[in-house]
Amino acid sequence: MMKSILRETTPLSEKDCFMVFSREKTEFDFPLHVHPEYELNYIENAKGVQRIVGDSIEEIDDMELALIASSGLEHGWFDHKCSGKRIVKEITIQFHPNLLDGQLLQRNQFRSIQVMFAKAAYGVVFPRDVIERVKGKIYDLATEKEGFFSVLKFFELLHELSQGKGLRVLSSRSFHKENQRFDSRRVEKVVRFLMANYTRNVTLQEAGDLVGMTQVSLSRFLKLHTGRGFIDILNDIRLGHVSRQLVDTTHSVTEIALRSGFNNISNFNRIFLKKKGCTPSEFRSKYHESKFFL
Structure with a gap:
């Protein structure tokens, strides 16, 4: 069994709305960690740095903006292929999950932010065009001295991010045990069914019968609401x-694959490589190297 991941204690007090940390650095030396605060992290000039969020392991480009909106989602950035003496700019905004309370988020004007936070429970990254558009606002927040106006600017930043297109979710839902949130009751019912039955040979017909839809109709419905087909959703689960068992146990890759519903190891290895960009053994090794400690 793996050691616990560092639980960071941040300087954000209960009386603060948020805190902004702006720094220049030449290396990423903070371990994989979790903390109760939500976090918006902007990184510039760090091409080749490795980002780990849940079971997502990727190299970032020269500009990165990520939002983590969960207290238990492991995340961290590591030097990886970003070496030398380049100066990296990093601006981190940490804020309380209840900064925008539930009643406020239910208002129509805040609906898009609520949807963004729901996705960010699994970590999200924003596309370059969105980053370019909000970069100035992030820099302004890092230098704003007037507390009241900084809060207004922060709300404006969150709203603009929530309106942008191309936001991408990072971690698998089944890796990070967050309360599952969907914009369709039928999608929620199907996904919960798959989460409960992923170890066996579950079929599209069964899922269709569960929600009263034909196989063709359900397949189209899932594609429309999630952007993925039935098999893709099942494989992602x-x-x-x-991924979670590779991180938390010492079981063999074959044993883990079979326990997780993959009955063809060659097919499993191909799917894992395509989705994660590395083999299961490489994934386990990368995670273990990311400075886990109590």
Whole structure:
């Protein structure tokens, strides 16, 4: 069993709305960690740095903006291929999850922010065009001295981010056990069914019968609401459980794959490589190297 991941204690007090940390650095030396605060992290001039969020392991480009909106989602950035003496700019904004309370988020004007936070429970990154558009606002927040106006600017930043297109979710839902949130009751019902039955040979017909839809109709419905087909959703759930076991146990890759519903190891290895960009063994090794400690 793996050691616990560092639980960071941040300087954000209960009386603060948020805190901004602006720094220049030449290396990423903070371990994989979790903390109760939500976090918006902007990084510039760090091409080749490795980002780990849940079971997502990726190299970032020269500009990065990520939002983590969960208290238990492991995340961290590491030097990886970013070496030398380049100066990296990093601006981190940490804020309380209840900064925008539930009643306020239910208002129509805040609906898009609520949807963004729901996705960010699994970590999200924003596309370059969105980053370019909000970069100035992030720099302004890092230098704003007037507390009241900084809060207004922060709300404006969150709103603009929530309106942008191309936001991408990072971690698998089944890797990070957050309360599952969907914009469709039928999608929620199907996903919960798959989460409960992913270890066996579950079929599209079964899922369709569950929500009163034909196989063709359900397939189209899932594609419309999630952007993925039935098999992709099922495989993502299985891969999330595989990733979690690779991190938390010492079971063999084959044993983990079979326990997670993959009955063809060659097919499993191909799917894992395609989705994660590395083999299961490489994934386990990368995670173990990311400075886990109590």
